[in-house]
Amino acid sequence: MAGNFEMSDIGLLTYYLGIEVLQHKDGIILSQERYAKKILCETGMDECNAVQSPMEFGLKISKANEEEGTDEKDYQQSIGCLHAIPITHSTRYRLLCRLVKQLLKYRALARSFVQVEIRSGTPTSFWFDEWSPLGRIIDLTEMQGCIALGINLNATVEFVIQNYRSRRYRAEHLITIDKEILKLRAQGLTEEDDVVKWKGKGNVFRPCFDIHQTWNSIRVPQSKVQWYKGLWFAGSTPKYSVMSWLAVHNRLATGDRLLLWNSQANAQCILCNSAVESRNHLFFSCTFTETIWRNLTRKLLGQNYSHIWSQVLDLISTHTVSGETRFLLRYAFQVSVHSIWLERNGRRHGKVQRHPSILIKFIDKQIRNRISSLRGRAGTSFNNAMVVWFSSRD
Incomplete structure (x- = not known):
């Protein structure tokens, strides 16, 4: 992995997402004691006595009309923190059982x-x-x-x-x-x-295990699809590639797919509010997303520019453009898909709406950062990518 990604060894894992990891010769222990104490300190309950139930049994609660108003976000944040506590107890046990059952299926x-x-x-x-x-x-x-x-x-x-x-x-x-x-x-x-x-x-x-050969032995071979080169290429970022792969397979929970599960679901595009949200509409026929795509790729593609999903997929998968331009087009596509989907989800869940110009700046920064991390690698052709990218920007 170190040959394909920039990595650094910072020692054994000790703390991750609120979970303490204690590694011994006899095994690994997961604990959330530090995380739980942090929640108690933030809520001013670190010196309280421990009880089985945090509320008096049979207590009736009524609205206090004369009390000063409180910020409901503080309460929501505290309750949200508590939801993560059971991960190393019952939830961990259930996940472990599911994992063991899945593994046992492959014994034969x-x-x-x-x-x-x-x-x-x-x-x-x-x-x-x-x-x-x-x-x-x-x-x-x-x-x-x-x-x-x-x-x-x-x-x-x-x-x-x-x-x-x-x-x-x-x-x-x-x-x-x-x-x-x-x-x-x-x-x-x-x-x-x-x-x-x-x-x-x-x-x-x-006498050696080869995961590639093992995978090819157990899977049913299928013919290669044309678009795979546009998603899995040298210099790509895994999280962007996976999101794009889901989009190509139309596996994202877009509005038209939500209607198949619930006929009462709101399927309107939350970005433009003018059409039913589908994969093809979201990337990049929507006026909101087309503005982003056009700003990022218009000069890269020139006369070949298109915002139609099928045509965009052909452009990133074929040799219509070459060299650094092809890499930049593919990477811009993947970062755009990822960023647009996050913006769409954020708006559906009440987060602050961002203007297309802000997303353009964010995507532009991600592309520049990726180019900077790739330049100078032995055997790669990314040395001129930054020049090509700057020349395509307004």
Whole structure:
């Protein structure tokens, strides 16, 4: 990751989003004690006595007409802080259970990707690890095999090779297992560690794990879409790429999609208030967003300029423009999609509305910052990007 992104090592994680992270050799402990004490101090309750319920049982509350007004935002902020407290307790437990259940679904699939090459046989389970061409021995014999072969369920390969006594079996699968044990005994064990091998490209097992080859082995291959180059390119920022990817797949909760879930939902575009909000309207047919897009890309595209979604997608995916201009166009597209969507969400949730000129300045700053971080990298062609970008600005 350090080769693709600017990173710095600041040591072990100790505090993140209100959660203390205590790392020991026996595990990791998550705590929100410091966060809870901070809330108590800010609300003036740090010296109060601890009780099971913060309110007297059966207390009736009425409106105080003669009291001075209070700022409701302070109350809302305090209550909002309390919502984050259970994250390391019941919520953490539920998330952990969900994660474990999801992982357990892939047990059968994962077994076919792992093999063990026996050297010493010490850490390898005779019954549950796939150390022979026969596969997992427990799958061949089931639990009755322990009695039939006289081998304990917890036995390792090393223990079996050293202590197994061959017998005459009638069942064909037991005869095959017996031969496999005697074959490995004849080869002999060494003092080296067993080698765990992972299945990769071409179903070949190798002593190293390759996530790319594993992913290609378990997924159903699909033909490449034309627009992928416009989203996943050198110098892109992951959060902007993911947001753009969601937009391309029309997965953003725009007004037209909200209507499919709730016919009473307000589907009007909150930026221009003149049309139903859809993906194609929001990017960039809306008068609000078209102003932003035009200001950022009009000079970059020249005669090829367009604000129609399908045409914009073609422009960033093909070689209509080249070099630094193509990178700037793609990056401007992604930052614009991300910033416009955040502005749209902010307005729907009552935040202060921003003028297009403010968003233009913000996007312009993000692009300049990205160019500055990329310039000077070995093997890249971003050295002239800042000159091209400045020449396209008014």
